[in-house]
Amino acid sequence: xxxxxxxxxxxxxxxxxxxxxxxxxxxxxxxxxxxxxxxxxxxxxxxxxxxxxxxxxxxxxxxxxxxxxxxxxxxxxxxxxxxxxxxxxxxxxxxxxxxxxxxxxxxxxxxxxxxxxxxxxxxxxxxxxxxxxxxxxxxxxxxxxxxxxxxxxxxxxxxxxxxxxxxxxxxxxxxxxxxxxxxxxxxxxxxxxxxxxxxxxxxxxxxxxxxxxxxxxxxxxxxxxxxxxxxxxxxxxxxxxxxxxxxxxxxxxxxxxxxxxxxxxxxx
Numbered sequence: 001x002x003x004x005x006x007x008x009x010x011x012x013x014x015x016x017x018x019x020x021x022x023x024x025x026x027x028x029x030x031x032x033x034x035x036x037x038x039x040x041x042x043x044x045x046x047x048x049x050x051x052x053x054x055x056x057x058x059x060x061x062x063x064x065x066x067x068x069x070x071x072x073x074x075x076x077x078x079x080x081x082x083x084x085x086x087x088x089x090x091x092x093x094x095x096x097x098x099x100x101x102x103x104x105x106x107x108x109x110x111x112x113x114x115x116x117x118x119x120x121x122x123x124x125x126x127x128x129x130x131x132x133x134x135x136x137x138x139x140x141x142x143x144x145x146x147x148x149x150x151x152x153x154x155x156x157x158x159x160x161x162x163x164x165x166x167x168x169x170x171x172x173x174x175x176x177x178x179x180x181x182x183x184x185x186x187x188x189x190x191x192x193x194x195x196x197x198x199x200x201x202x203x204x205x206x207x208x209x210x211x212x213x214x215x216x217x218x219x220x221x222x223x224x225x226x227x228x229x230x231x232x233x234x235x236x237x238x239x240x241x242x243x244x245x246x247x248x249x250x251x252x253x254x255x256x257x258x259x260x261x262x263x264x265x266x267x268x
Contacts, residue, residue: 055158072093107119
């Protein structure tokens, strides 16, 4: 196995104990600039894994069309909190992405750290012998992994799996690197949208909880002619006694009102 390690740009991929891999320059039209072309990784996706699956499918289709041969793809994302998500366009590629977790290393892990890599199908077995063997068993030859440049400490990479009779030429490396630039912009947008949605849902939940507690305290204050602090203390005491959250106790009290629990409205 020969490992060809790529630099941070699109040129000058230096081989580590193997062939010299030199990526061509970014091709002219019809390749669009990454800033002017985005993949839709938001619509119909609820989780990071959903976006990664769509990303892997788009990446596989893109390189398949460029090389005129079936190329599969797996993607991985590690958030700044350390959570990992993986996806692929089929089960074989997904199994190889999962294998890296078992082995504790692999081309996806290296690319996620910022270094592109080509794992050749034949050559001196310098590294990842088990990984290379499993690739061959799955019907693949060379593997090309490229990083996606994200913000905020998130790390992402794509791994392309070629059939046994196909190698990743410098032009193919350039095309994969170009696609990674497009994908990075798209994934950053998807992650940002999902973060905003999550923050909005959390805020709504907090506001609803606060409203239920405040209204319940108002009911207690009216019944017992006490202060808000005393009313909240009663709710907290009932919460401890019943082993329930304060919000649950408050909502239970409101549901027993003759008019039922009041609805929550938020207006700008």
